[in-house]
Amino acid sequence: TQLLEQSPQFLSIQEGENLTVYCNSxxxxxxxxxxxxxxxxxxxLLVTVVTGGEVKKLKRxxxxxxxxxxxxxxxxxxxxxGDTGLYLCAGVGAGNMLTFGGGTRLMVKP
Amino acid sequence: NAGxxxxxxxxxxxxxxxxxxxxxxxxxHEYMSWYRQDPGMGLRLIHYSVGAGITDQGEVxxxxxxxxxxxxxxxxxxxxxxxxxTSVYFCASSWGPEAFFGQxxxxxxx
Numbered sequence: 001t002q003l004l005e006q007s008p009q010f011l012s013i014q015e016g017e018n019l020t021v022y023c024n025s026x027x028x029x030x031x032x033x034x035x036x037x038x039x040x041x042x043x044x045l046l047v048t049v050v051t052g053g054e055v056k057k058l059k060r061x062x063x064x065x066x067x068x069x070x071x072x073x074x075x076x077x078x079x080x081x082g083d084t085g086l087y088l089c090a091g092v093g094a095g096n097m098l099t100f101g102g103g104t105r106l107m108v109k110p
Numbered sequence: 111n112a113g114x115x116x117x118x119x120x121x122x123x124x125x126x127x128x129x130x131x132x133x134x135x136x137x138x139h140e141y142m143s144w145y146r147q148d149p150g151m152g153l154r155l156i157h158y159s160v161g162a163g164i165t166d167q168g169e170v171x172x173x174x175x176x177x178x179x180x181x182x183x184x185x186x187x188x189x190x191x192x193x194x195x196t197s198v199y200f201c202a203s204s205w206g207p208e209a210f211f212g213q214x215x216x217x218x219x220x
Contacts, residue, residue, distance in 0.1 A: 006152075031207060033208075041213055042202070042213055042214055043200075043209075043211050045210075048208070088153070090209075098207075100145075100153040
């Protein structure tokens with residue numbers, strides 16, 4: 001079983017602060033995805049990173065895929081209350097099967 | 111745009127009862143899957159299907175059955191509910207590696 005570990009599990013910060021969430025695995029994935037989930041809703045895909053060393057930016061969010069394709073990070077600049085939610089990483093394996101990390105619950109206080 | 115529709119949204123069962131969680135998608139995706147989400151454990155794959163008439167087990171299949179008679183529908187059956195099956199259940203349909211999730215069914219087994 002491929003395992004993905006996310007850290008931290010919980011993060012509570014003030015509006016305007018920066019933060020980084022990490023997703024680590026001992027296994028190599030063909031690609032890695034980040035999802036955001038709000039209460040009472042299903043996860044929504046934010047980004048897919050495919051190439052080792054790849055960096056993708058989505059407004060204030062920066063996603064990086066490790067050179068060895070085993071780890072990834074999500075950096076949020078100047079966090080806003082609207083960023084509050086559960087952030088999930090998912091490794092894409094054979095047959096596009098997804099393996100999810102345990103999630104990072106982010107709260108951004110105004 | 112309905113996307114992935116799950117019913118019911120909430121359900122309380124007594125131990126030993128059976129029920130079916132419904133999932134329908136209108137995107138003509140071949141790949142559909144069921145996950146359960148428990149605190150701190152992300153989403154774990156229960157069963158998946160790569161097309162009508164084809165199903166397979168995921169990481170945590172025990173206690174659950176599925177069938178896929180049409181491309182649109184992928185119901186999940188609990189034959190004899192147990193308290194350990196208390197969870198939030200998500201259905202997803204996928205286009206390549208991108209998964210689209212329903213809003214979830216919160217199930218409590220007492």
